[in-house]
Amino acid sequence: MSPAAHESLEIELKFDVDAGLPAPDLSGLVPDGRVGEPQTYLLEATYYDTEDTVLAVNRTTLRRRSGGTDGGWHLKRPSTVKAARRELAVDFDEVPYDGGVPAALTEQVAAIVRTGTLVPVATITTDRTVTSVFDGDGREIAVFCEDVVSAESLLPGGGVNRWAEWEFELVDGDATILKRAKAYLKDAGARKASSTSKLARAIGSQPADVHRPALPKKPTALDLVISDLAAHRDALVAYDPLARDDAPDAVHQMRVAARKLRSILTSYPQVLAPEAAAPISEELRLLGKVLGDVRDLEVQLETNELLLARENAPEDLVAVLVDGERVRHERALKSMRFALSTHRYLTLLNDLDRLIAEPVKGPDADRPARDVAAEAVAASYKRLRKAQKGLRDHEVWSHDWVEQLHTIRKRAKAARYTAESTEALRRASLHKVGHYAKQIQTHLGVFNDTAVNRARLLAVGGNTPLSPQAHFVLGRLDAREEARGRKAVKAYRRLD
Template sequence: MSPSHSIEVELKFDVDAGLPAPDLTGLVEGSTVGEPATYLLEATYFDTADTLLAKNRMTLRRRTGGTDAGWHLKRPSSVPGGRKETAVDFRDAADATAETEVPAELRSQVLTVIRSAELVPVATITTDRTVTTVLDADGVSLAEFCEDVVSAESLLPGGGVNRWAEWEFELTGGDAKLLKRAKSVLREAGARDASSVSKLARAIGTQPLDDLVRALPKKASALGLVQYDLAAHRDALHAWDPLARENAYDAVHQMRVAARKIRSILTSYPGVIAPEMAAPVADELRLLGEVLGDVRDREVRLEANELLLAREDAPADLVKALIDDERVAHQQALKSLRYGLSTARYLTLLDDLDRLINAPIPGPLAHRPARDIVSDAVGGAYLRMTKAEKKLRKYSAWSPEWVEQLHTIRKRAKALRYTAESAAPLNRKALDRAGTEAKRVQTHLGVFNDTVVNRAHLAEVAANPGLSSDAVFVLGRMDAHEESRGRRAVKKYRRSR
């Protein structure tokens, strides 16, 4: 079995030991509570020696007892108040033969944080837990209320033993209204806001890392703006990395965008950070983009051809060629991506990117006002896009050279968009308008480029001598649909210009 994923949304409170729990019957209309169940939970928490996981709001543990014994990784989630939990049952952790051997499925999820550091036990926590389930009128679980008596021992140098009591209220099927009502009831009963974000943080005293840049000053330097933007996209790269490994929806695409935006900043502001520091990182990001691009391009092609085939009565050999074989190739590309994201080369790139943000070597333009340097960068990018558009007039419409020039315009528009977006913290409307204009161009020509690439693929499939005549006929219809889609996209582009 593969790891299971869930979003944990809960309230956490400190309480005095022995504080009686309130009656939770009637939290919502018709709700009742089940009979309390008691468990002894014993967990060992793992982190690096300098607690990088805890500082990045992540917890990794091996726990026995209760209803979900196994390995658990919790990390921030996009759901307000929620955390994403990935669980691996002991039976599924084939490589975790020892109690201190973290399963590969979870180790890969934290590589962007720990890099080459070793994961070691940092705390043991024993919890006497009493669980009461809140049920709706039909007996379906809405939430679980946990009364915990906790004993924790830090295994870090100078660590000690700590004991406390706390309450947790976790949604299992209820909504935000139930959470709000429970918060009020539990506070009235004597609960206090939790003094720490997790049991582990309380045990070892680790606090989350502060952001490198909380807010950009009004009179920021060019280097300050570049650091600010790089940090934001670096964080996005880190956030999408584990999701891309598990092939979550749109994750590869978003990770590729983050890598491209970092590279765009380094190339759009060449005099801000010394080239001997910026250029190697930009080169490595280009290679990362190619690996991500192989997976993403296959995703796009699969999606397009699934939609096209849905209109047709396609023979089995065509479905195999366009869908089944492509899915196999997509899985192979994903396998290559996962390997690439686990290499020392990728981890070195992350280290170099951190150094670029935290301790850059200033270039000759580093101390110029950000507003000036951004105006030059956006203006230059806009000029390059419009020059490419003027060059388009030299070619006959729909000729190979004309199509290739549209591809160049799309790339220039993308560069302009990313450069203009990097200036967003400065709140300059003229630059925002340039970015919006570039986005329209990129969107329309991006659709056209997708059809060009897919039509070439359809032609390759059609050239297969073993393909049935019915398949070739359907391929012709599909090509016509793609051609029409491409022409509509170009028409939209022309109208927008």
């Protein structure tokens, strides 16, 4: 995220009211509470979207607003918290206005807007009266807004609309005060809001939530595949802005979404026509690699920090294993952000949308989902078991034996993703395969992490001028990683 941008969680209630309806005395909401003196503001906002309002369809609003206490650019998006939205703000004094939307915000909606152009779609003027609500300790817990709104749609055929509404927004309160305020304001004459946002009302439509296609009672293989593709496409798009900001676990989850998308295309090769699925699968592979470069360095850095926390490590070793890895990680992040801004990536998202909306059927498309899913899981499980049996052909801890463990890990991951793609069918036998494969992937994933890290430690020791103490600590780190890896392999071998 740009240093000029700051994000918060907006939790509020919204109500329709008759114009001129007097507001109730809100001091009774909180025991021993009080309300502040009402403050009046004139807010003037311009809302931006594409001509086909793709942001609104995705329940996202982008505006430039002056007046009040928070003038600037605001991007509001859905949140996983009930009755809340994520709000990203950029102040006017942080980013000078040059006639366009700040890059700090366009990057955040790139996966939604793609090749579209952001243009003004509505202007909204609000006469707002704000009253703060304080608890018995004098802490501001909420603000109550009385709004008289005048909105003009700038879209073709748009018009002017006027209405009155109330908003009750948490500042430092909790769900209890929200629940109490909802009943309190309804008793005063407020009604459930007819629209989720001012913009939706301004442009004369109620944006619909974007859902993945629902499975029918007796789904075909195509129904299952399209439903899964849509779910993971949505996850990919949702994690895109978070990954750009390097939010915790975001790059990892975006890579998982890309991998699961590709797994569906490869696990069900006869459900979609190969000529439609194969190019997308290859692009997803490349996207996964870009995300993987960042994720692998992220894991490497976290591991090094944990290892060194238990050592009296000299500064030259910390500089290499922590400071140096941070530099490598930042470079990988920069490359990832560039990749996510290319026409190639945006085309991939468009191609995914097209495949989901207009799938090209393969020979298995109309077969029952339960039959095709069972065959796909059985095939992936068979490949996994074959790799496991192949382990017996090599001497324990030999190079070939270790390489076979890596093959088992990759096939376990494929089996897990294939089994997880069938979760909507609720078949216990398929779930059992996924659970078993996940256990294998977990244990051998730890082993793979230690192998990668030991190789990195070896390279550092051999190619970097270090003090004798640093070499001594490197040896200790390597021994600890070897022990951790052997423990993980031992846990894997106990599974059977």
